[in-house]
Amino acid sequence: MDVKDLLTKGSHLFDQVHDLLWDMIIKGEIKPGERLKDSDWSVRLNLSRTPVREAMRKLQQEGVLLPLAAGGYQVRAVSNNDLSELYTCRAALESMATELASQRMKSQDLARLAETIYAADEAIDAEELDKAFALNSSFHKQILELADNGHLNFLSETLNKLVLFYRSALLNRVKSDPQLISAYQDRLRIKQDAHRAIVAAMVAGKHKEAGDLMREHVLLSITELTTQ
Structure with missing residues (x-):
């Protein structure tokens, strides 16, 4: 199943994208050290960049994603x-x-x-x-x-x-x-x-x-x- 098919109309897209990315990280489908860009994921999920960007910012606040100087994020490595x-x-x-x-x-x-x-x-x-x-x-x-x-x-x-x-x-x-x-x-x-x-x-x-x-x-x- 394509990841975009996991999104529903039941709650805010920002929350759904956050939960989807978090679930993929926890399952190892997105691995430590992997780089993420809101532009790439907005295309993959067929969404505007806004909910994806906000979801990634929340994951940054939670310490799971680290911002990159060149833009985008990197999943925290296991230090x-x-x-x-x-x-x-x-x-x-x-x-x-x-x-x-x-x-x-x-x-x-x-x-x-x-x-x-x-x-x-x-x-x-x-x-x-x-x-x-x-x-x-x-x-x-x-x-x-x-x-x-x-x-x-x-x-x-x-x-x-x-x-x-x-x-x-x-x-x-x-x-x-x-x-x-x-x-x-x-x-x-x-x-x-x-x-x-x-x-x-x-x-x-x-x-x-x-x-x-x-x-x-x-x-x-x-x-x-x-x-x-």
């Missing part, structure tokens, strides 16, 4: 230094969120977290990598929701756009090389153990310990992502 700085910030925010969530968690919240962990276990064993990826993200999102702090959530959402970008780049590399799948599954299982330890600390009322475990868990991802 180890940027990743390390990003995950250091993420670790601090999610540690705080976990401590708050631990203080506010109710039995139904525990059940939801447990279901997510169990479903992720099944997806990993079945080699359903996209599903396992989504469930891993869901676990962290549930923690942020339980924290119930609007400012913390806003800051985390800003970071998580780039977090998703980096994590997707790793997943796309794994999916392109079957030899990497087993090692990737092993790393996911280690993450699952960390999730279980975090929830166990929350259940035990060890709020600070839960936050510390989350910080360690996120920081360990730096080594994983920078050694690929």
Whole structure:
């Protein structure tokens, strides 16, 4: 299917173009380092340049596209230094969120977290990598929701756009090389153990310990992502 056929009349073209480009980047159809021009994409999508230009500007604001001096944009490359700085910030925010969530968690919240962990276990064993990826993200999102702090959530959402970008780049590399799948599954299982330890600390009322475990868990991802 041609990409222009994915656009509808149901919402603003600017939003649709943004979501289309973001989805293609996340899936690896537009790769890190690739150059984009609004003039080229307006022709490809059979649109005026305005919605395409605005969509690309938003992706720039989100840190996914970098402006080029000669015009147009380049998809951010997967830089180890940027990743390390990003995950250091993420670790601090999610540690705080976990401590708050631990203080506010109710039995139904525990059940939801447990279901997510169990479903992720099944997806990993079945080699359903996209599903396992989504469930891993869901676990962290549930923690942020339980924290119930609007400012913390806003800051985390800003970071998580780039977090998703980096994590997707790793997943796309794994999916392109079957030899990497087993090692990737092993790393996911280690993450699952960390999730279980975090929830166990929350259940035990060890709020600070839960936050510390989350910080360690996120920081360990730096080594994983920078050694690929």
